Amino acid sequence: SQQGEEDPQALSIQEGENATMNCSYKTSINNLQWYRQNSGRGLVHLILIRSNEREKHSGRLRVTLDTSKKSSSLLITASRAADTASYFCATVSGGYNKLIFGAGTRLAVHP
Amino acid sequence: DADVTQTPRNRITKTGKRIMLECSQTKGHDRMYWYRQDPGLGLRLIYYSFDVKDINKGEISDGYSVSRQAQAKFSLSLESAIPNQTALYFCATSDLLGRPQHFGDGTRLSIL
Numbered sequence: 001s002q003q004g005e006e007d008p009q010a011l012s013i014q015e016g017e018n019a020t021m022n023c024s025y026k027t028s029i030n031n032l033q034w035y036r037q038n039s040g041r042g043l044v045h046l047i048l049i050r051s052n053e054r055e056k057h058s059g060r061l062r063v064t065l066d067t068s069k070k071s072s073s074l075l076i077t078a079s080r081a082a083d084t085a086s087y088f089c090a091t092v093s094g095g096y097n098k099l100i101f102g103a104g105t106r107l108a109v110h111p
Numbered sequence: 112d113a114d115v116t117q118t119p120r121n122r123i124t125k126t127g128k129r130i131m132l133e134c135s136q137t138k139g140h141d142r143m144y145w146y147r148q149d150p151g152l153g154l155r156l157i158y159y160s161f162d163v164k165d166i167n168k169g170e171i172s173d174g175y176s177v178s179r180q181a182q183a184k185f186s187l188s189l190e191s192a193i194p195n196q197t198a199l200y201f202c203a204t205s206d207l208l209g210r211p212q213h214f215g216d217g218t219r220l221s222i223l
Contacts, residue, residue: 030209031209033211040216040217041216041217042115042201042203042214042215042216042217043154043201043203043212043214044214045211045212045213048210048211088153088154090153090154092209098156098159098169099144099154099156099212100156101153101154101155102153103151103152103153104153
């Protein structure tokens with residue numbers, strides 16, 4: 001069963017706009033990770049946020065985590081056409097480093 | 112060269128055939144994973160291995176088997192392929208528990 005659920009399933013924006021994707025999960029976690037998948041390629045790790053962290057930044061990416069609501073958000077600021085991809089959240093629980101993925105958000109950034 | 116290499120990249124085969132997908136890595140990681148991705152779904156874990164002697168079933172292991180030939184090599188087999196195993200298959204590696212995983216570019220498998 002999938003732990004994380006992303007919202008929205010698809011998002012279409014113009015270059016320069018911000019994109020926000022949300023992820024909800026069901027059980028307690030050790031950390032939550034966001035990945036990007038370009039069409040026809042493997043997943044690439046973007047950012048990891050631990051359960052005791054509330055916000056993390058990496059370049060144009062900002063991730064928040066609310067463990068009381070069991071939710072996380074990924075914000076991409078000043079989006080570019082190259083940001084077009086699917087974005088997945090994945091949670092890590094327990095001691096086995098098993099990632100449990102959501103179904104992903106498909107982001108399309110139009111020039 | 113890619114850190115995690117999967118072969119073949121594409122495969123079309125028939126129902127009942129035995130298929131092996133191979134994964135090799137140059138990252139020196141002990142942990143390796145096989146996932147399956149279906150349209151509209153996230154990745155689901157098939158098998159994972161913490162070292163050559165430690166192999167574990169994941170969420171959807173039925174119909175699949177694996178072999179960890181060396182620290183750097185982890186292969187996935189479908190003993191008798193069936194059409195609902197048509198999917199995109201990914202291999203991944205990681206070093207420590209809870210750390211990010213590094214993915215290959217996948218094998219697109221079609222079973223007719």
